[in-house]
Amino acid sequence: MSILRKLSILADAAKYDASCASSGAQPRNSRDQKGIGSTNGCGICHSYAPDGRCISLLKVLLTNWCIYDCLYCVNRESSNVERARFSVEEVVQLTLDFYRRNLIEGLFLSSGIIQTPDYTMEQLIEVARRLREDHQFRGYIHLKTIPDASADLIARAGLHADRLSINIELPTQASLVQLAPQKDVGGIKRSMARIRLQLDDAKEAQKNARHTRSMPGAPAARPAPARFAPAGQSTQMIVGADASDDRVILRTSVTLYRSYGLRRVYYSAFSPIPHASALLPGRAAPLMREHRLYQADWLMRHYGFQEQELVTDAGLLPLNMDPKLAWALAHPEWFPVDLNRAPRETLLRVPGLGTRSVERLLKARSLRQVRKSDVLRLGAPGARILAFVALPDHRPGNDAARLLEAAMRSKAPGPSSRVAAAAQQGDLFETAAPADMPAPAALAGEPVLA
Secondary structure, three states, rough: HHHHHHHHHHHHHHOOOOOOOOOOOOOOOEOOOEOOOOOOOOEEEEEOOOOOEEEEEEEEEEOOOOOOOOOOOOOOOOOOOOOOOOHHHHHHHHHHHHHHHHHHHHHHOOOOOOOHHHHHHHHHHHHHEEEHHHHHOOOOOEOOOOOOOOOOHHHHHHHHHOEOOOOOEEOHHHHHHOOOOOOOOHHHHHHHHHHHHHHHHHHHHHHHHHHHHHHHOOOOOOOOOOOOOOEEEEEOOOOOOOOOOHHHHHHHHHHHHHHHOOOOOOOOOOOOOOOOOOOOOOOOOOOHHHHHHHHHHHHHHHHOHHHHHHOOOOOOOOOOOOOOHHHHHHHHOOOEOOOOOOOOOHHOOOOOOOHHHHHHHHHHOOOOOOOHHHOOOHHHHHHHHHOOEEEEOOOOOOHHOOOOHHHOOOOOOOOOHHHHHHHHOOOOOOOOOOOOOOOHHHOOOHHHHO
């Protein structure tokens, strides 16, 4: 089989994994360490940097052969899809060829499980090792960790990869037992825990090294401690493949963040696959549900919300509006918020106010009073904000219907319109504050959010 045909099959097979963003990676080049590739920045997926730059990654599977028979997976053992397998050297050369043609800036590599988890993990690690050591590739590398791989292999993988991830796939053990009986929830969590311990150890070693270098009389040019997956670890959950509601999904995410220090939990709307089991839904999960989960996840991590605050009594996130606005409309007793006096925690709950704009607001009001004209300079988000805040020259009605009408009248502008508006703004906000709820397209690539 030709390389081009393999690439077509294995790139298409990799498209179901959403966790391929490159945020958090650090440059690997230094004065004494040169190489090719960059962490900034058929088989190419696109991520986005914090400043909006598009970054291209070669996203492929080593093979779509698999000894597991997970019902939701198109590459399961019983599937009749066309199979292919790259050799280690083929993936290495593809990565280098794509980079030299300026098509990619990094690699996302996953695989079906062949022979044993340890054997498969060794193959993935060897790709990364050859790129780093034999070809001095300094670009971003994300390796998918195979469940139940040994602790030694996980330690080796983190020395070459910028990010490691292991997909938990489903939010409950009962669902995993039903749809992927060969997978072990305990094994997945053990692997996550091993990565967490390695990350913690690496951070502590780097901290101690910096402290030692800063001490008077410290010896110069000591070798830096080995880095371990500097962009951390992530995971993915499939949304809509089982009966779990949004409350259960978000609660699982909270547990994963707290227990294993994950950088991100990704959500992937279930899509029907050929020759599917009767245990799976016949329809795809709404993409808007996936989007609302990303928004709720962001609110929990950066805005101080709890998962139980964001879902309805039925355990679901509303699909017709973002969860922050839905919460505000359900709690009119919180509003209007005095923009000149309210603490940061309260300001973050105002629809239309993002984390950056809140920080700028706090700085601005230490110098003078914020007025209605200042908020209106934000453009469309300003109209939404005014529905929920009180100012010296503005006070909205407190009736929920009026709040809804005013809030829904405005839609958050896209990045280009925000930049254009920023050039015309006064000195209250140095640049246009981003909308507090990112757009669906942005959510596919984590760096926009990180």
